[in-house]
Amino acid sequence: MEIKYHIVSMSEIILSNISTKKIDEISDKEEFYTFDKEKGIREVKKFYNDGWIYLSIKNKNITKKIFNHYIDIIIAFYSPLKNNHSVIEDKYNSKIKRLKHNITNYSATIQSELENIIDSNRKNIDWKSSIEEIKNFINDDSDFAAKTLFRIFKNIKLINAEMEVYDIMNSEKVNLNILEHNVRKVIDLSIQPFFLDFLDKKISIKIDNTTEKVLADFSTLSVVLGHVFDNAVKYIAPDTELKITFSNTDEKLTLIISMISIYVENDEIEEIFKEQYSGRWAEEMGLSGYGIGMFYAKKLMKINDGDIRFIAGNEDYKINGIPYAKNKIEITLIKRK
Amino acid sequence: MCAFIFKRKNFPIRTIDQIKSRCSILFIDDQKFEIVEQLREKDGWSRTSRIKDLDSITQSELKDAHIVCIDIQGIGKKMGMTSGLELIIAIKDKYPEKKVIMYSAENQGKIDAFDEACNIVDFRLRKTATRYEFNRIIEKCALEAFTVENCIKRLKEVLRNDFSQELSESDIEKKLLKLSNKTIDAQNISSVFKITGNVLSILNIIKFFFSL
Numbered sequence: 001m002e003i004k005y006h007i008v009s010m011s012e013i014i015l016s017n018i019s020t021k022k023i024d025e026i027s028d029k030e031e032f033y034t035f036d037k038e039k040g041i042r043e044v045k046k047f048y049n050d051g052w053i054y055l056s057i058k059n060k061n062i063t064k065k066i067f068n069h070y071i072d073i074i075i076a077f078y079s080p081l082k083n084n085h086s087v088i089e090d091k092y093n094s095k096i097k098r099l100k101h102n103i104t105n106y107s108a109t110i111q112s113e114l115e116n117i118i119d120s121n122r123k124n125i126d127w128k129s130s131i132e133e134i135k136n137f138i139n140d141d142s143d144f145a146a147k148t149l150f151r152i153f154k155n156i157k158l159i160n161a162e163m164e165v166y167d168i169m170n171s172e173k174v175n176l177n178i179l180e181h182n183v184r185k186v187i188d189l190s191i192q193p194f195f196l197d198f199l200d201k202k203i204s205i206k207i208d209n210t211t212e213k214v215l216a217d218f219s220t221l222s223v224v225l226g227h228v229f230d231n232a233v234k235y236i237a238p239d240t241e242l243k244i245t246f247s248n249t250d251e252k253l254t255l256i257i258s259m260i261s262i263y264v265e266n267d268e269i270e271e272i273f274k275e276q277y278s279g280r281w282a283e284e285m286g287l288s289g290y291g292i293g294m295f296y297a298k299k300l301m302k303i304n305d306g307d308i309r310f311i312a313g314n315e316d317y318k319i320n321g322i323p324y325a326k327n328k329i330e331i332t333l334i335k336r337k
Numbered sequence: 338m339c340a341f342i343f344k345r346k347n348f349p350i351r352t353i354d355q356i357k358s359r360c361s362i363l364f365i366d367d368q369k370f371e372i373v374e375q376l377r378e379k380d381g382w383s384r385t386s387r388i389k390d391l392d393s394i395t396q397s398e399l400k401d402a403h404i405v406c407i408d409i410q411g412i413g414k415k416m417g418m419t420s421g422l423e424l425i426i427a428i429k430d431k432y433p434e435k436k437v438i439m440y441s442a443e444n445q446g447k448i449d450a451f452d453e454a455c456n457i458v459d460f461r462l463r464k465t466a467t468r469y470e471f472n473r474i475i476e477k478c479a480l481e482a483f484t485v486e487n488c489i490k491r492l493k494e495v496l497r498n499d500f501s502q503e504l505s506e507s508d509i510e511k512k513l514l515k516l517s518n519k520t521i522d523a524q525n526i527s528s529v530f531k532i533t534g535n536v537l538s539i540l541n542i543i544k545f546f547f548s549l
Contacts, residue, residue, distance in 0.1 A: 160465045175461045177470075179477055189469055218470055219463070 002058040005074065009051035009082045018054070026054055035064075042067045048075060049082075099166045106155040106162075113148050113155075147196060154193035158230075161223045165296050168220065174303065176217040183214045183253060183333070187244060190225035197233040198242065207244040212253050214333040220300045221333070224308065227293040228257060228329055235261040237324045248335075255331040263323035264312045272310060273298045306333045348485045348514050351549070353476070357381040359549045360479045363402035365391055365421070367411040372471050380472055390415045391424060394431050403548065404436045404478050406471075408464065409454075422454040429457045434545035436478035440464050485510065488546045495539060500532045513543070521547055 006016040006023065016023070026045055031052075034043045040060035044067075046053050053074050057067060117137055118130075138145040168174050187207060198205060214221075232242060237260040247254045264272060273294050294310075301308045313326035357380075364373050364387040377385040388398055390412045399405065405428060409421030418424055425437055439454065440462040455461065460474045481487050489509045496502040496509075504512075512529050519525045521544045526536045 160463075163465070164463070175455075177460055177462070177474060179473060181473070185469075189467070218473065219466065222467075 001062075002056075003070075004054075004056040006054040007051070007074065007078065007081060008053075009049065009078075009085070011051075012085070014051075014081050014085050018056075044071060046071065046075075048078060051078075051082075053078065095166070095170060099162060102162050103159055106159045110152050110155045113152050116148055117145060150193075150196050154196070157193045157226065161226050164219060164223055165300070168300065168303070169296070176220065176303065178215055178217055178304075180213045180215055181218055181221075183212050183246070183255070184210050186214070186216075186218065186221060187225065187255070190222045191229050193226070194229045194233050198236075201233070201236065201238045203236055203238070204241045205244075206241060208246055210246050212246065212248065212335065214253055214335055215337065216304045216306065216333055220303060224297045224300050224331065227297045228308075228331070231293055232257070232259055232261065237261060237319060251335055253333050253335055255333070257329040257331070259327060260316065260324050261327050263315045263325040264310065264327065266312065269310055269312050273308075301331065304333065306331065308332075348510050348517070350485065351483060353480070354381060356479050356483050356549065357476075358383050360384060360404065360483065361402045362386070362404045362406065362475060363388065363398055364406045364408075365389075365412055365424075366406075366408040368408070370408070372468055375468050376471065376475070380468075382475065392416070394427055399428070399432075402435065403482065403545075404438065404475060406438045406440060406475075409439055409441045425454045425458060434482070434541045436482060438462060438474060438478065440466065482545060483549050485513070488542065489513070491542055492539065495542065496530070496532070499538060500530075500534075502530070502532060513546075516543060517547065 004018050004022075006018050006026070007014045029045060031047055032043070032045050035041075036043075039058065040062075041056060041058045042062065042064070043056040044054070053071070055067075055071055055074060057070065117134060119133070119137075184207070191205070191207075236242060240260045243258045245256045245258070247256060294308075297308050307330075309330045309332075311328040311330060313328070315323045316325050318324065360382065361384040362376065362382055364370060364385070366373075366387055367389045370387065373385055373387045376382040386398065391399060392415050394416070407421050407425060407428075409425070412421045413419065413424040416424065416427075418427075421439075421441075425439060428435065429437055436459045437457075438460045439458040442464040459478055462470060462474065489506050492509050492513075493504060493506060496504055515529050516525060519529075521540065523536050523540055526540050526543065527533060530536075530539065532539070
């Protein structure tokens with residue numbers, strides 16, 4: 001038995017298994033019902049609700065009555081199918097929207113940074129001297145040029161991290177490259193894009209030495225650390241220390257990131273790992289953003305057979321009315337399978 | 338009185354720097370990729386090169402390569418293939434021992450549609466993977482193929498699974514040493530390892546190991 005169907009709602013195809021040629025053939029037709037006795041094909045087109053339904057069954061044993069039952073089933077499924085379709089579309093759109101929003105922001109930052117070096121506003125642009133101009137600019141203020149490049153580097157890392165997270169969260173099968181990595185090397189590479197921001201806040205970074213290796217997917221681990229350092233930069237108290245130490249067992253290694261940062265209330269400690277939740281005081285400071293960083297960090301650590309925990313300290317002191325505390329983030333990784 | 342000291346002969350150890358300088362890495366990418374230059378000039382992989390596409394499966398650059406890194410988009414056209422994925426399948430079919438690393442800008446979802454290639458490559462990377470990741474994965478491939486310990490481990494497993502032979506690692510090492518003075522062919526493999534039948538799997542591993 002051959003069944004062909006085509007269901008349309010508001011000019012959008014909800015479900016179909018017919019060729020584009022056939023679609024073109026029937027789309028503009030009025031309602032019809034045909035029966036080719038020789039071939040045993042019954043066809044129907046019916047307007048329904050805000051769209052239309054097409055059904056064709058090739059089977060000499062199907063009677064008109066049975067065929068009508070098939071039509072009734074499709075009609076019964078019409079609304080749920082249509083709603084399902086919108087739900088899926090909305091979900092997809094909102095995910096893409098968030099991705100586009102973040103990447104647009106990073107891209108705009110990169111563009112404006114580059115426009116400091118590559119000036120496009122001058123009148124009578126002499127293209128041949130463009131390279132000379134850039135060289136002169138860099139020589140005149142090499143400090144500024146270096147920092148500009150660094151800021152661009154950070155934003156590109158953030159773009160790549162966004163795309164990586166989007167892919168992982170929206171794919172059924174995730175490709176991970178689980179390899180041994182020197183944990184100190186991973187930290188150095190992941191913290192590097194944030195150096196300038198830590199410098200601006202006069203943060204001294206102290207990382208313990210270790211030769212320990214961990215088993216992880218570098219890409220996702222780097223994204224997790226990126227989120228943690230990105231948060232640290234936003235919420236750490238100025239003029240303080242960011243300390244990274246390690247604790248070991250035979251099977252596992254734990255990174256302990258200690259800092260004085262904004263206070264997280266007791267009832268919020270688990271909440272901050274939930275999607276779109278930002279801590280009360282983070283919101284107060286207007287720095288909360290989408291509140292999705294820690295949510296993804298938790299998921300990505302799970303993918304690596306690891307974990308991330310937030311150990312909240314007690315309120316220590318206040319700066320401009322915002323309370324700060326000695327907080328810790330613990331990231332656990334496996335050392336061997 | 339003199340005491341006899343039996344010196345056990347071991348296979349000469351290959352250092353990572355030796356492996357890096359002799360391991361041939363071929364990139365197949367229609368666009369210039371800075372990572373290729375960095376690997377060759379800065380990271381010690383002195384035999385790294387790039388071609389824009391492959392003319393034939395027996396092309397010398399491919400034949401001589403130990404590790405092949407392929408950007409699946411925009412290649413395979415010269416050989417009449419619709420994508421680099423088909424090329425990967427052809428390469429792995431002809432040269433099962435060569436390490437193949439696939440990289441692309443495509444997101445994961447789309448690639449899943451081409452499961453066969455994904456399952457046979459040794460590693461998959463994003464095009465935006467860092468220089469560190471490329472280095473780490475290439476190093477992993479090179480160590481797997483060319484260190485004595487790893488070669489012995491692989492041979493031990495294949496001998497156990499395909500030939501029901503249980504040999505110690507030091508025994509396998511002795512046989513490897515023996516073979517290093519002979520021509521690597523099916524006959525010598527069979528006689529040194531005392532196995533019969535199709536020895537292609539063992540032959541391929543050992544031939545590749547000695548090709549460095």
